[in-house]
Amino acid sequence: MNETPRWASESFWKKTAIWVTAGSFLILIVLTFDTLSKTSAGSTRVPDYTVINQKIDYRFDEKLNKFMPIIGGEELLFDKKYTAEEAEQLVTLGKKTTQAKNCMNCHTLLGNGAYYAPDLTKAWLDQGWISRDMREDMMLKFLMDPENNARTFGSGRKMPNLNITEAEARGVIAFLKWMSSIDTNGFPHNFTSIESEEE
Amino acid sequence: MSSNESSAVLTNPSALWHKACTAVNRFKAWVALDGGNLSPGQTLAVKYFCVAVVLFFAQLLFGLLAALQFIFPGFLYEFLDFSVNRMVHINAMVVWMLYGFIGCIYWLLEDESGTEIVGLKWGNLAFLILTAAVALVVLVYILVQIGSGTDSSLWFINEGREYIEAPRWADIGIVAVMLVFAYNVVATFNKGKWSGIAGVLTLDLVALAGLYVAGMFYMTNITHEQYWWWWVIHLWVEATWEVLVGVIMAWSLMKLLGVRRKIVQTWLYIEVALMFGSGILGLGHHYFWIGTPEYWLTIGGFFSALEPIPLVAMVVHAVYDAGAHAFKNSNHPALAWIIAHAFGNFFGAGVWGFMHTLPQINLYTHGTQWSASHGHLAFFGAYATINIAFFYLAIQHWRGGVWMAGDSQNAWRWKWALGLLNAGVLGMTIALLIAGYEQSFIERAVEGSTWGGYFSAQNHPSFQNAMVWRLIWGLVTFAGLGLLIWDLLTIGKGETRKAQVIEPH
Ligand code: HEM
Ligand code: HEM
Ligand SMILES: [Fe+2]
Numbered sequence: 237m238n239e240t241p242r243w244a245s246e247s248f249w250k251k252t253a254i255w256v257t258a259g260s261f262l263i264l265i266v267l268t269f270d271t272l273s274k275t276s277a278g279s280t281r282v283p284d285y286t287v288i289n290q291k292i293d294y295r296f297d298e299k300l301n302k303f304m305p306i307i308g309g310e311e312l313l314f315d316k317k318y319t320a321e322e323a324e325q326l327v328t329l330g331k332k333t334t335q336a337k338n339c340m341n342c343h344t345l346l347g348n349g350a351y352y353a354p355d356l357t358k359a360w361l362d363q364g365w366i367s368r369d370m371r372e373d374m375m376l377k378f379l380m381d382p383e384n385n386a387r388t389f390g391s392g393r394k395m396p397n398l399n400i401t402e403a404e405a406r407g408v409i410a411f412l413k414w415m416s417s418i419d420t421n422g423f424p425h426n427f428t429s430i431e432s433e434e435e
Numbered sequence: 436m437s438s439n440e441s442s443a444v445l446t447n448p449s450a451l452w453h454k455a456c457t458a459v460n461r462f463k464a465w466v467a468l469d470g471g472n473l474s475p476g477q478t479l480a481v482k483y484f485c486v487a488v489v490l491f492f493a494q495l496l497f498g499l500l501a502a503l504q505f506i507f508p509g510f511l512y513e514f515l516d517f518s519v520n521r522m523v524h525i526n527a528m529v530v531w532m533l534y535g536f537i538g539c540i541y542w543l544l545e546d547e548s549g550t551e552i553v554g555l556k557w558g559n560l561a562f563l564i565l566t567a568a569v570a571l572v573v574l575v576y577i578l579v580q581i582g583s584g585t586d587s588s589l590w591f592i593n594e595g596r597e598y599i600e601a602p603r604w605a606d607i608g609i610v611a612v613m614l615v616f617a618y619n620v621v622a623t624f625n626k627g628k629w630s631g632i633a634g635v636l637t638l639d640l641v642a643l644a645g646l647y648v649a650g651m652f653y654m655t656n657i658t659h660e661q662y663w664w665w666w667v668i669h670l671w672v673e674a675t676w677e678v679l680v681g682v683i684m685a686w687s688l689m690k691l692l693g694v695r696r697k698i699v700q701t702w703l704y705i706e707v708a709l710m711f712g713s714g715i716l717g718l719g720h721h722y723f724w725i726g727t728p729e730y731w732l733t734i735g736g737f738f739s740a741l742e743p744i745p746l747v748a749m750v751v752h753a754v755y756d757a758g759a760h761a762f763k764n765s766n767h768p769a770l771a772w773i774i775a776h777a778f779g780n781f782f783g784a785g786v787w788g789f790m791h792t793l794p795q796i797n798l799y800t801h802g803t804q805w806s807a808s809h810g811h812l813a814f815f816g817a818y819a820t821i822n823i824a825f826f827y828l829a830i831q832h833w834r835g836g837v838w839m840a841g842d843s844q845n846a847w848r849w850k851w852a853l854g855l856l857n858a859g860v861l862g863m864t865i866a867l868l869i870a871g872y873e874q875s876f877i878e879r880a881v882e883g884s885t886w887g888g889y890f891s892a893q894n895h896p897s898f899q900n901a902m903v904w905r906l907i908w909g910l911v912t913f914a915g916l917g918l919l920i921w922d923l924l925t926i927g928k929g930e931t932r933k934a935q936v937i938e939p940h
């Protein structure tokens with residue numbers, strides 16, 4: 237057998253492996269810094285937690301050719317205007333509740349999780365809550381007693397009672413409201429929000 | 436057991452203990468394995484393998500419960516809810532595969548380094564601690580299930596983050612055990628000799644353990660939380676785990692087929708370059724819709740579309756080597772599972788992954804049974820298979836290096852186990868694919884992913900039929916596992932011929 241050509245030699249590929257890995261990782265690190273700063277709470281893509289004091293909608297944007305969240309004027313949650321600190325506290329309680337109750341092993345959030353129950357990315361805007369006036373009350377009742385407020389659309393598949401307290405339910409609702417304001421590049425597509433019925 | 440005997444057991448714990456001991460002894464006498472055939476490192480490896488098989492069994496059991504709930508929603512409602520069953524299903528999977536990998540490394544460590552394992556007693560202790568922790572975590576998952584929306588729930592019950600639900604205390608324990616494992620590996624190579632395989636393995640293990648830490652923090656900002664969560668999940672399965680199986684494959688091809696070291700190591704470097712070169716930035720295919728900037732659509736789509744290339748390379752490598760050595764090898768079941776691995780990895784990860792990785796398609800398939808279809812074929816095809824191959828290598832040595840090539844007794848068992856497991860998973864994959872298409876169309880495209888739209892898709896006959904078929908193929912898979920376990924316990928028993936020795940050529 238002849239000498240192994242350079243492109244087929246072990247040492248050539250060893251060096252290539254090292255450079256390719258290091259290079260890719262470096263690019264990932266740079267992109268990570270950029271992404272984290274562009275998506276911190278309070279950025280244009282991920283609004284500040286005080287967005288729960290405002291009206292949120294989700295519509296098709298002709299110019300951008302995709303669905304986009306629309307942040308409107310004041311629309312208080314539970315008739316209260318939250319300060320920055322209070323809003324963050326409330327959303328934090330909600331987020332921790334979603335983790336402690338394992339919502340993500342039935343539902344998807346931002347499309348990630350399990351496929352046994354509806355996606356919650358825009359749950360705040362779902363027409364299932366009938367009207368803007370009834371929404372908060374219905375959500376509270378549903379989260380605290382999903383069994384007796386079940387909808388199931390004929391499937392018989394109910395959400396179980398997860399012993400969510402009223403305070404936790406309020407936190408969850410604030411969290412869902414805040415999450416619905418995140419710019420998710422148009423996912424979900426074709427969603428009809430509760431607002432579009434009302435006009 | 437007669438009824439008065441059983442009541443005696445219930446009232447008398449020492450009688451229960453005695454019963455258990457006799458049962459264990461009878462079992463040991465039946466399997467008739469001789470630990471004297473194993474080196475100290477291999478002895479630890481087979482402990483990891485045994486726990487892995489038990490967890491594999493638990494994985495399928497809880498998967499079946501979850502699959503039943505899709506068809507009978509009242510089944511175990513508010514007792515063992517879908518979320519609990521699913522969590523145990525996927526956690527058992529992740530943990531049994533990690534156990535399998537750790538076992539593989541302990542198995543090859545002495546051979547590859549040419550010396551005995553440094554600090555093995557710490558490795559043995561770490562195994563006991565890890566196994567006790569895993570048992571405790573699972574008990575809490577099943578018995579406590581959920582907590583209140585406080586930090587202590589995340590510390591002691593579960594963190595509620597898919598695949599890495601383990602509570603924080605266990606995370607810390609896992610990292611500590613990993614450090615012991617890493618110490619065993621590095622110190623052993625240092626004492627013996629380093630090689631290309633050893634170098635890649637060590638760096639990969641460091642990356643694998645380091646990535647786990649990225650998943651240990653609480654964040655309210657769900658975009659950031661999901662950003663780091665995918666670092667763990669994606670950079671594990673599509674980068675570090677792939678390279679780890681590349682290492683294991685490289686070593687196995689040398690041992691099983693006698694492929695020369697220079698060839699497998701060159702291939703290993705090529706695979707590392709291609710896998711990390713595409714997989715690291717391919718991470719972007721999970722950053723399309725979680726709030727992260729638009730440039731990820733381009734980067735994620737482009738690099739993840741390249742990810743099948745290393746997987747093709749791996750198939751070429753395995754099949755070429757097997758052919759070049761005329762399939763002459765000393766362990767037929769292991770080689771069959773290695774071939775299953777090469778193809779399973781290519782189809783499950785490469786083909787099924789590629790099909791939904793471009794953002795234009797993923798907008799509709801994201802978070803549907805489509806993902807589950809891919810998840811099943813990929814995890815099984817890429818990672819269950821290679822572990823099973825190693826279980827066969829291990830049992831061959833444990834039986835004293837007996838004949839496991841052509842013309843062995845009861846060979847139908849391993850062949851049927853191979854057939855049932857692969858057919859079962861493939862059947863589930865196809866059923867889920869049909870369900871996924873239907874969901875993409877009705878729930879995502881037409882109805883816009885609303886609450887009502889979700890159920891329109893769930894109620895559709897093609898979806899409901901798919902759920903029944905998934906259950907049926909799940910039962911086939913389960914039967915395959917039963918047969919596999921029986922075969923692993925009995926293969927080579929009573930075999931007197933020695934395995935032929937394969938020399939490098
Ligand atoms: C052995 C390697 C792989 C394994 C074990 C694997 C496993 C998985 C799993 C389990 C999921 C679902 C995650 C979840 O629960 O949300 C997933 C998602 C995904 N995988 Fe893979 N995968 C592998 C390789 C690949 C490759 C090579 C590609 C692309 C070419 C790919 C593309 C995707 C995409 C696009 C998603 C997102 C699905 C969604 O939007 O819901 N995967 N993978
Ligand atoms: C007895 C056979 C099995 C049954 C009945 C079964 C059933 C299930 C069910 C019902 C889910 C939940 C899906 C959802 O959220 O809608 C699931 C998820 C999952 N299973 Fe299995 N499974 C089986 C075997 C396996 C095997 C052999 C593997 C891999 C080795 C596996 C890996 C997974 C993964 C990775 C997920 C998460 C998928 C995702 O989030 O996209 N399962 N399985
Ligand atoms: Fe991925």
